[in-house]
Amino acid sequence: MDEETLKRVQQTVNEILLVIDGFCRKYQVPYYLFYGSELGAVRHHGFIPWDNDADIVMFREDFERFRELWLQNPVEGYFFQDVETDKGYTVKFAKIRKNNTAFAEVENKDLEMHHGIFVDIFVLDDYVKNRFLRRVTELITMFDFNAKRQYVPSHSGRYLYKLTNRIFKSEKICKWWYRKVFPKLKKDDTMCSDIISYTFRHKYDFKREWLGTPQYVEYDGFELPVPENTHETLKVCYGDYMTPPPEDKRFSNHKPHYLSFDHEYHPNLKEGGHV
Template identity: 30%
Template sequence: MKEYILKTMDDGHVITVRDVQMVLLEMLKMIDKISKDYDIPYYLVGGSALGAIRHKGFIPWDDDADIAMMREDYEKFLKILPVALPEGYMFQCFDTHQEYTVTIPAMKIRKKHTYVKEANTLLANKCQDGDGLFIDVFIIDYVSEHKAVDLIHRIGNDALMPLITLCENLHMNPLGLKKLFVNHAKRYGEKAKGSPLIGYDLTWTFYSPFKPIVYPKSMIYPTRYVPFEDTMLPVPNKAEEYLKIEIGETYMQYPAEKDQQPKHIIDIKL
């Protein structure tokens, strides 16, 4: 297997993508145990789901891990984490950290005594209590079956995103805008409850509002466990159909070799 080096230390020791993946794997196992102990469904998304189906584990060059859960499950997760999270881990989200960047995934679960700096400055950590290696937690909401209704709501949050980012880059904390951004997403999900369609909640604005990533809830639930490295982790019930929407019809094909590179981490300490 090719070795993807993320950092070379002064003494010649290297930190590789595989080193990061092994830490992330332990974190995923920990989250999975909490999920089972407290009956909180979740599933792998994005590159993590693709890795599960195409590689039966991590994509060899992938340097992060992503999970998602329905909003009602996220709310329960948020309540139990302070007691359920083992020693050595912490979590950050807007509910607990007002400086949290609301335009990134809803929560980060971090491993203490590690450090990571992300390549994308829009995703930079603003919280002062930890920069550890993390797993992103996305909220999934119900979305309207009517494309015009969905578009109107998405455009509203898409307009707020650059304003919030600008303020944060000017070292301001636009609490009012952030609360509006988060609450609008939550209200839309509640209003659309009962719809057969679900998707990333409106705080995730990195997809075009004209081509949102949405899918039938029946495509996701009940989730199913598949092999992932040396364990079993949950993916959407119809993961293959889900990946066609999330990644594309050719999801089983490897990208060009020049694109087989880690892209999230620019500095790391394990």
């Protein structure tokens, strides 16, 4: 992606961020720039120069209220995307996408879903005290996610993945666990976790006090919220977060198969143009 196109993508993503921010201010829903966007806010006072997406995070109770409010009062020109609002979507976290645009990623190019330019919304859940039950929660989340994508790796464990994909295909196990079991498990109310971004290393576990009251900071000429203690949250995610990676590592993980600022994408479109 050339520099001019990248800048235009970033500007469109910032437009979506401002829409989300205005909505959250109106309805008093707290949220934070997180992951790469929090890093960009702290290290670059805006977008990481080579990045092309944005991440925000909410606590579960705030996210559920945000979702309900958005579906009741949708912002014209923008779409709330999750597995319930878009049956073709196969990712467990939500997105806000801009209508009449396209950022169709290579791995999703054959899916019939909304492919608009987007902002990712991650959710921080309560932290299960019991280590075994926390691990069970992570496994159920991972297997359900893999089944939704029909993910099968190339290594020798692929037969286990095929089996769990079949078992979790209906999503009933995950829904039962999160609706009936998870709410009853004892929680550590000082901690929270991004369970969806599954990892056995618990890279995505955070102290609630680190997020605290959203702090508005400069972001590409605007003011957007970050956690109260950015040092601790960024240290968990990136370690030495103030040192940029080597130049050969400065690229985004999101690679568009098809990109447009004024047209939607569907799988029958040819790469680089419209049918």
